[in-house]
Amino acid sequence: MIDIKQPYIQVDSINKSFGRSRVLHDISFSVMQNQVTIIRGMNGSGKSTLLSILSTHISPDSGTVFYKGVDSKKNLHNIRNSLGILDHLPMLYERLTVKENLQFFAKVYSISNVRDEIEFWVDKLEISKYLDQQIHNLSHGFRKRVGLARALIHSPQVLLLDEPETGLDQKSLEIFFSILSEFVRSDGCVVLTTHNDFKALQKFSQNFLLEDNRLIHQ
Amino acid sequence: MKSIITHIWIVLYKDFLLEVRSKEIFISVLIFTILEVLIFNFAFNPTTEIIYIVVPAILWVSITFSGVIIINRTMQLEMQNGMMKALLISSMSRESIFWGKSFATTIYLILIELILLILLTIFYDLNLPLISVFLISLPCIFGFSLVGTVFSVISVNSRAQEILLPVLFLPVVIPIILCAVSITSNLLLNLPISDSINWLNLVIIFDLIYFIIGPFCFYAITSD
Numbered sequence: 001m002i003d004i005k006q007p008y009i010q011v012d013s014i015n016k017s018f019g020r021s022r023v024l025h026d027i028s029f030s031v032m033q034n035q036v037t038i039i040r041g042m043n044g045s046g047k048s049t050l051l052s053i054l055s056t057h058i059s060p061d062s063g064t065v066f067y068k069g070v071d072s073k074k075n076l077h078n079i080r081n082s083l084g085i086l087d088h089l090p091m092l093y094e095r096l097t098v099k100e101n102l103q104f105f106a107k108v109y110s111i112s113n114v115r116d117e118i119e120f121w122v123d124k125l126e127i128s129k130y131l132d133q134q135i136h137n138l139s140h141g142f143r144k145r146v147g148l149a150r151a152l153i154h155s156p157q158v159l160l161l162d163e164p165e166t167g168l169d170q171k172s173l174e175i176f177f178s179i180l181s182e183f184v185r186s187d188g189c190v191v192l193t194t195h196n197d198f199k200a201l202q203k204f205s206q207n208f209l210l211e212d213n214r215l216i217h218q
Numbered sequence: 219m220k221s222i223i224t225h226i227w228i229v230l231y232k233d234f235l236l237e238v239r240s241k242e243i244f245i246s247v248l249i250f251t252i253l254e255v256l257i258f259n260f261a262f263n264p265t266t267e268i269i270y271i272v273v274p275a276i277l278w279v280s281i282t283f284s285g286v287i288i289i290n291r292t293m294q295l296e297m298q299n300g301m302m303k304a305l306l307i308s309s310m311s312r313e314s315i316f317w318g319k320s321f322a323t324t325i326y327l328i329l330i331e332l333i334l335l336i337l338l339t340i341f342y343d344l345n346l347p348l349i350s351v352f353l354i355s356l357p358c359i360f361g362f363s364l365v366g367t368v369f370s371v372i373s374v375n376s377r378a379q380e381i382l383l384p385v386l387f388l389p390v391v392i393p394i395i396l397c398a399v400s401i402t403s404n405l406l407l408n409l410p411i412s413d414s415i416n417w418l419n420l421v422i423i424f425d426l427i428y429f430i431i432g433p434f435c436f437y438a439i440t441s442d
Contacts, residue, residue: 108308
């Protein structure tokens with residue numbers, strides 16, 4: 001049973017450098033359920049590095065990330081199962097169809113009802129008619145929609161999104177906001193980096209600015 | 219254990235599906251292999267005296283160079299569109315990725331070896347003990363793939379990946395290739411298998427070492 005007041009993600013004094021270049025300095029924040037955490041910052045400010053640390057792809061030099069109060073290093077398998085990630089890159093195989101890509105990731109996450117899950121997400125993201133198209137034939141916007149379906153196919157509790165709005169048209173943005181709102185309402189939490197305002201998500205959100213390697217609450 | 223086997227199968231199946239779609243690996247390696255055999259055929263006058271020395275060398279030089287292309291290419295597929303990152307941050311274990319990739323390379327190399335054996339039989343008019351050569355080469359190819367998968371993940375992240383892989387990989391895998399050449403040569407000379415047993419043992423020891431340390435090395439390289 002999750003204590004509703006306990007943060008879902010607790011970032012505690014993390015530091016990260018690449019060589020001599022310090023990227024993150026003493027970053028601490030927490031993310032609750034039903035909350036969107038928006039991190040803004042200039043290019044190269046360390047937003048993507050922070051998301052990579054949250055996604056367990058890279059480790060901080062010091063500091064700890066807790067998921068539901070558990071050190072992320074100690075429960076990697078379960079934490080990774082609970083994360084959905086949409087990066088700058090769509091993380092899809094170009095030569096596989098939309099369906100094959102989603103089937104692949106559904107099997108990676110050992111989902112039992114693969115067919116139903118795929119049907120559900122492709123309907124929601126309005127990509128049903130592209131199901132048998134190979135990814136390299138799709139536009140950037142549709143790739144991103146398929147990428148979001150991939151990130152959500154295993155019903156994660158946390159969504160980590162790196163500038164998800166880039167290259168999306170109005171229609172795609174509407175779909176994207178509606179899915180995010182629904183996700184947050186159903187006890188999910190979202191951490192996203194952006195340059196935009198995301199007014200549609202304002203009522204759920206806490207905002208941070210990543211500047212000079214430090215995180216400032218706004 | 220069941221989930222590891224399932225994940226290995228998923229990676230393997232996905233690699234073959236990608237290859238069936240693109241045919242990038244098989245076509246390029248096939249052309250490369252045919253050219254190699256053709257060039258060697260022109261370079262050497264295939265007299266019976268030298269044929270038993272030359273053919274095992276041609277076979278394993280071709281497998282080695284084709285193997286380098288295959289290993290490079292299979293790992294490059296994962297580097298496109300951030301796929302390796304997607305796999306690493308999924309709940310799939312890194313061992314599954316390692317084994318899936320190693321088995322895919324092994325199967326590609328077995329197919330190439332079969333084609334090579336047919337080509338060598340035709341070009342050199344040989345009476346090859348095909349089944350024995352094929353069976354005895356399986357542990358050699360498997361070891362080759364295990365080492366190759368470890369080194370491919372190092373080289374694929376560097377800018378000079380095409381150069382770095384052979385430079386790092388070939389010195390390490392050379393014991394397997396030497397053993398394989400010796401075993402194949404003995405088989406061609408119709409020597410009893412007992413004459414090759416030491417070479418074969420060496421290959422099996424090498425395979426066992428990489429069977430154990432391969433997944434650990436892969437895990438260490440892909441961590442951070």
